[in-house]
Amino acid sequence: MNLTPPSASAAPAMVMTPEGPWGRVRPARRNADRLMKIIATAFTLVAITVLFWILGMLVVKGIGGLSAGTFTQITPGPGTEGGGLAGTYLAEYGRGSKLANLIRFINDILLSAPSILIGLFVYVILVEPFRGYSGWAGGVALGIIAIPVIVRTTEDMLRLVPAPLREAGSALGAPPSVVITAITWRAAKSGMVTGILLALARIAGETAPLLFTALNNNFWFSPTLVGGVSNLPVTIYQFASAPYENWQQLAWAGSLIITVSILLLSLIARRIVRGGK
Amino acid sequence: MAAVTDQMASGLPAIRRTPKGTFDLVFRNASFLAALFVLVLLAGIIGAMVAGGWPAFREFGFGFLTSSVWDTQNEQYGAFPAIVGTLSTALIALVVGVPLSLGIAVFLTQLAPPWFKRPVSTAIELLAAVPSIIYGMWGLFVFVPLFAAYVQIPLSNIVEGMPIVGTVLYSRSPSGLGILTAGIILAFMIIPFIASITRDMLEQIPSVLRESAYGIGATTWEVVRHVLVPQAGVSIIGAIMLGLGRALGETMAVTFVVGNANRLSASVMDPGSTIASRIANEFNEALGLQLHALIALGCILFFVTFVVLVIARILVARVKSF
Numbered sequence: 001m002n003l004t005p006p007s008a009s010a011a012p013a014m015v016m017t018p019e020g021p022w023g024r025v026r027p028a029r030r031n032a033d034r035l036m037k038i039i040a041t042a043f044t045l046v047a048i049t050v051l052f053w054i055l056g057m058l059v060v061k062g063i064g065g066l067s068a069g070t071f072t073q074i075t076p077g078p079g080t081e082g083g084g085l086a087g088t089y090l091a092e093y094g095r096g097s098k099l100a101n102l103i104r105f106i107n108d109i110l111l112s113a114p115s116i117l118i119g120l121f122v123y124v125i126l127v128e129p130f131r132g133y134s135g136w137a138g139g140v141a142l143g144i145i146a147i148p149v150i151v152r153t154t155e156d157m158l159r160l161v162p163a164p165l166r167e168a169g170s171a172l173g174a175p176p177s178v179v180i181t182a183i184t185w186r187a188a189k190s191g192m193v194t195g196i197l198l199a200l201a202r203i204a205g206e207t208a209p210l211l212f213t214a215l216n217n218n219f220w221f222s223p224t225l226v227g228g229v230s231n232l233p234v235t236i237y238q239f240a241s242a243p244y245e246n247w248q249q250l251a252w253a254g255s256l257i258i259t260v261s262i263l264l265l266s267l268i269a270r271r272i273v274r275g276g277k
Numbered sequence: 278m279a280a281v282t283d284q285m286a287s288g289l290p291a292i293r294r295t296p297k298g299t300f301d302l303v304f305r306n307a308s309f310l311a312a313l314f315v316l317v318l319l320a321g322i323i324g325a326m327v328a329g330g331w332p333a334f335r336e337f338g339f340g341f342l343t344s345s346v347w348d349t350q351n352e353q354y355g356a357f358p359a360i361v362g363t364l365s366t367a368l369i370a371l372v373v374g375v376p377l378s379l380g381i382a383v384f385l386t387q388l389a390p391p392w393f394k395r396p397v398s399t400a401i402e403l404l405a406a407v408p409s410i411i412y413g414m415w416g417l418f419v420f421v422p423l424f425a426a427y428v429q430i431p432l433s434n435i436v437e438g439m440p441i442v443g444t445v446l447y448s449r450s451p452s453g454l455g456i457l458t459a460g461i462i463l464a465f466m467i468i469p470f471i472a473s474i475t476r477d478m479l480e481q482i483p484s485v486l487r488e489s490a491y492g493i494g495a496t497t498w499e500v501v502r503h504v505l506v507p508q509a510g511v512s513i514i515g516a517i518m519l520g521l522g523r524a525l526g527e528t529m530a531v532t533f534v535v536g537n538a539n540r541l542s543a544s545v546m547d548p549g550s551t552i553a554s555r556i557a558n559e560f561n562e563a564l565g566l567q568l569h570a571l572i573a574l575g576c577i578l579f580f581v582t583f584v585v586l587v588i589a590r591i592l593v594a595r596v597k598s599f
Contacts, residue, residue, distance in 0.1 A: 105590060
């Protein structure tokens with residue numbers, strides 16, 4: 001059995017050292033390899049450059065308007081409890097059942113469904129029948145976007161809880177509900193918080209669904225959440241499209257605030273996940 | 278030993294006294310209903326979209342898909358330019374974004390020194406956390422002027438009058454806005470998804486395979502090309518489909534840079550519109566049939582992305598995905 005490539009036929013690898021590791025490799029193969037390495041590195045640099053370019057742009061243009069940054073923003077998450085419970089079902093009760101697999105599959109699809117469609121959906125079921133944009137409709141839209149994220153992370157985190165913990169609970173005579181609430185949830189607590197943070201990061205920057213639901217209100221938000229409610233993303237959209245210099249300045253300041261807070265949220269969430277594993 | 282059994286005996290009645298049966302049942306059913314809600318949500322979205330768009334489908338029938346008229350005065354609506362715009366921006370995003378993502382995944386798994394790997398990985402994933410409206414603003418205020426000055430105008434001068442290329446790449450009004458610009462911005466938005474899933478896939482491949490390939494003298498490129506890519510092939514296609522699903526439905530960034538023209542143009546340099554950008558632009562001023570036509574557009578978008586995402590999920594099976 002001759003496994004060595006033809007170009008390196010006689011000598012074992014160790015002997016090549018005087019000429020470097022490339023000693024007996026044909027130039028065409030060596031060049032293809034080098035080219036690939038350069039391209040892969042360059043592509044990575046391009047992506048990182050774009051990230052820092054965007055961040056740099058936000059800082060440069062946004063920092064001046066920060067003093068005027070008197071925005072309010074609401075990001076209610078009514079999906080939290082429901083999402084957590086659904087994730088619990090998938091991880092604890094529904095293991096391996098066909099229905100649970102279907103729900104998991106659909107949930108994964110909703111996870112990446114375009115958010116503008118969620119906005120349209122909430123418009124059809126909430127805004128149109130009640131004749132008016134409202135903070136409630138915006139909250140429902142964001143909640144629907146948050147649910148799949150929370151379901152997914154909760155399930156993943158509960159699955160990481162080792163089975164002996166549950167078995168020990170059951171062996172003491174605890175019913176499944178007690179095992180789940182007192183043992184599994186407690187063990188997976190940081191992971192479940194991460195899910196909520198990730199969902200928060202996801203919905204905090206959403207604009208499209210709010211266009212059709214909460215719309216916007218340039219004044220303060222009314223405590224009843226009826227009528228348009230001010231929110232940062234739609235404000236940015238409207239101010240950035242406006243022809244006035246000072247409005248655009250405000251849009252930049254708003255963008256800086258929202259991006260920095262979202263990036264921080266995601267970084268914290270990632271740190272927790274890594275600590276948990 | 279006796280003490281332990283005593284403790285257990287005294288502990289048992291305490292557990293029995295909890296309302297074990299009822300609470301257990303309530304908890305189980307509550308979590309089941311919560312899970313079922315996911316299915317109800319999907320059914321609700323389908324139902325609401327079809328119901329909302331139905332008047333437009335009934336009015337224009339199959340012609341809604343093929344007509345290019347979008348006339349609010351005469352209440353004539355056709356989806357064709359928006360569908361073409363959606364597909365072409367998504368296609369450009371894939372053409373630009375997939376090689377970049379695969380390059381990044383290869384860099385992260387094969388080339389990067391260990392200390393460098395984690396910060397770069399995090400940076401790439403943070404690209405996904407940047408809100409889409411920020412991409413839109415970056416595109417509009419930074420990328421678009423540069424693109425117009427350094428790509429559109431010189432390129433138009435070069436290709437003017439050439440067959441085919443002269444049509445596809447010529448910009449009549451080099452403003453920087455257009456289908457190609459939108460596609461490039463979209464490419465950067467889908468890179469983190471494709472790159473991180475591909476990276477996870479490449480990392481899952483047993484290192485024995487890689488080592489044996491290196492052992493017979495293969496170069497890094499040959500290992501990637503002949504060992505890793507064939508192993509991870511199907512899931513990489515799944516990751517690409519996931520990116521496609523993102524690109525199809527992306528709204529705010531595209532609305533900023535696509536130019537929002539309702540007519541169909543043969544050139545990728547000209548302004549166009551996508552389904553999502555048209556909805557975002559016109560929805561708040563739309564009345565009557567126009568509103569239903571826009572929801573019908575959303576309905577089409579939903580079915581297209583749904584099919585793409587189903588295929589993607591089947592191919593990727595379960596991987597981490599945000």
